[in-house]
Amino acid sequence: xxxxxxxxxxxxxxxxxxxxxxxxxxxxxxxxxxxxxxxxxxxxxxxxxxxxxxxxxxxxxxxxxxxxxxxxxxxxxxxxxxxxxxxxxxxxxxxxxxxxxxxxxxxxxxxxxxxxxxxxxxxxxxxxxxxxxxxxxxxxxxxxxxxxxxxxxxxxxxxxxxxxxxxxxxxxxxxxxxxxxxxxxxxxxxxxxxxxxxxxxxxxxxxxxxx
Numbered sequence: 001x002x003x004x005x006x007x008x009x010x011x012x013x014x015x016x017x018x019x020x021x022x023x024x025x026x027x028x029x030x031x032x033x034x035x036x037x038x039x040x041x042x043x044x045x046x047x048x049x050x051x052x053x054x055x056x057x058x059x060x061x062x063x064x065x066x067x068x069x070x071x072x073x074x075x076x077x078x079x080x081x082x083x084x085x086x087x088x089x090x091x092x093x094x095x096x097x098x099x100x101x102x103x104x105x106x107x108x109x110x111x112x113x114x115x116x117x118x119x120x121x122x123x124x125x126x127x128x129x130x131x132x133x134x135x136x137x138x139x140x141x142x143x144x145x146x147x148x149x150x151x152x153x154x155x156x157x158x159x160x161x162x163x164x165x166x167x168x169x170x171x172x173x174x175x176x177x178x179x180x181x182x183x184x185x186x187x188x189x190x191x192x193x194x195x196x197x198x199x200x201x202x203x204x205x206x207x208x209x210x211x
Contacts, residue, residue: 005047009188012044016195020202023148031148035091035100042103045111045192049184059180060106063173067105070169071097081165082158087149107192108134109173110181114189117182126182127174134170135163137196144203 015037022030050056074080075096090098112130120126142158145151153162174181 005044008040008044008047009191012040013191013195015040016199020199023199023203024206027148031089034089034148034150038090038100038103041192041195042107045107045188048188049110053180055180056183059177060110063109063177063181064102064106066169066173066176067109068097068099068102070105070165071101074165080169082161083154084151084158084162085154086151087146089149105169105173108137108196109170109177110184111189111193112170113174113178113181114184114186115193118186118190121182123178124175127171127178130174131167131170133193135167137193137200138166139163140197140200140204144200144207147203147207 019030019033019037046060049060051060070080072095074082075085078084086093086096086098086101091100092098109130112134113126115133116126116130120129141150142162146153146156153159
């Protein structure tokens with residue numbers, strides 16, 4: 001089992017590296033694999049976490065539900081993140097919200113908590129710093145998401161409203177579920193966040209290079 005986990009982890013790195021390049025040189029080919037990539041990322045992450053503990057799985061599911069409800073309110077009212085809508089790249093939707101976006105919230109919040117907890121363990125300050133970290137990653141994502149057909153803002157770009165919403169939802173999830181989620185393999189958490197930065201950072205930089 002341990003060797004399989006390690007193999008899948010290295011395969012995930014290969015997926016992100018190839019995807020980072022592929023989204024620049026041949027996005028129409030790589031874009032349909034987005035839902036599978038997200039599922040693989042979440043699966044690999046959980047393989048290194050204490051999923052045998054029921055309270056951990058319930059907490060992870062709780063964060064996922066919080067993320068989905070926030071997105072549902074956001075898409076249908078514009079109150080949480082501003083006025084936006086989802087494209088087709090993230091897969092099937094329920095009332096305008098991709099089902100898989102809930103996994104993305106749970107993954108980012110949990111990975112953010114573990115990353116910060118590797119050097120600071122505090123029931124308030126750890127969730128606070130994790131939320132700032134996640135919001136920072138969202139800032140990078142927002143520079144690329146419309147190009148990737150993930151989501152679109154009515155005003156064309158994400159505003160302060162969006163980043164405040166990301167911070168508050170992240171902080172709420174990290175604060176409420178801090179105790180059960182503050183455990184696991186932080187090295188994998190850090191690696192996955194770095195892979196996300198690599199992916200969106202590569203696309204961001206390529207958009208600004210002279211042709």
